[in-house]
Amino acid sequence: MNQANNPISRLAVNFPELLERVENDRELLCDLIGIFREEFPRLQQSLQGAVAREDMKQVEVTGHSLKGMLFNLCVTRAGRAASRLEQMGRERERSGLREALAAFEHEVAGLVPELDAYMAEVRQ
Secondary structure: OOHHHOHHHHOOOOHHHHHHHOOOOHHHHHHHHHHHHHHHHHHHHHHHHHHHHOOHHHHHHHHHHHHHHHHHOOOHHHHHHHHHHHHHHHOOOOOOHHHHHHHHHHHHOOHHHHHHHHHHHHHO
């Protein structure tokens, strides 16, 4: 089966690793996902504003926060994209900043519904 037809390859979250990380504690997992769902939109909006203003310090700080949240939830590709934004902010690298934001947003597109669907499964 090629990757385009394999639904597992399109998942942003490594759910087996995430379950292992929380030692199969499904209640803790749901709590972590709930916290992410509350904080993520605010941080994403902050990042978008920082990029629009080219506020590199804010790009660094918000990128760092997003990186931690995403890696904690085993969302590796988006975590790497947030890490890239953090690095660009730290190095005051404005060239390619909007493209890096677009790459990040591509990686997180559909993440919340994916987490919601997984949380519904876990709670059954």
